[in-house]
Amino acid sequence: MVSKVFIKINLQNYLLDMNKNKRLFFGLSFFLMAFLGMGAIFQKSEATLSVIKAGVDQDGNPVCVNKAQVYLFKKLQSQNKIEFLYHDPMDEKASVIKSFADSISMDKYWNSLIKNW
Numbered sequence: 001m002v003s004k005v006f007i008k009i010n011l012q013n014y015l016l017d018m019n020k021n022k023r024l025f026f027g028l029s030f031f032l033m034a035f036l037g038m039g040a041i042f043q044k045s046e047a048t049l050s051v052i053k054a055g056v057d058q059d060g061n062p063v064c065v066n067k068a069q070v071y072l073f074k075k076l077q078s079q080n081k082i083e084f085l086y087h088d089p090m091d092e093k094a095s096v097i098k099s100f101a102d103s104i105s106m107d108k109y110w111n112s113l114i115k116n117w
Contacts, residue, residue, distance in 0.1 A: 047112035052084055054096035063096050073113070080106050082113070 046053060052070065054063045069086040076083060080100045088094035100106035 047109055048116040052096065052098070054084065054098040065096050067117070075106070075110055077103065077106075082106065082110060 050067050052065045052067060054065065057063050065084055065086050069088070070084050071087060072085040074083050074085075075081075076097075080103055082098045082100075083095055084098070085095045098109075100109065
C-alpha cells in the first residue's frame, strides 16, 4: 500500500515537473518569436539609414557611402537604378549605383529616400 502511494506521488511529481518544463519551453519559445517579430514590426527602410548600401563591387565587398558625402542622386528610370554622386577627391567618378529588380521597388525606395533625406 505504501509503495503504491509512493509511486503515485512520484508519478504526480514527474508529471508536474514535465508540465513545468513544457511551460518553460513554450514560454521561452514565445519570447524568442516575439523578440524576433519586433524587428519585423519596427524595421526601418534602408533609405532612412545614414549610410547608403549600394550592393557589392567586383570583388564581392559591400559598397556603402555615407549620406553626408552625397551631393546629388538621380533616378535612372529606364534601368531601374538610382545613382548617388558623392565627394571623393581621389576619384573623379565618385558614384555608386543601386540597382532594383523592378520599377515598383525602385519608386518605393526613391519616395522613402526623398522623404527621409
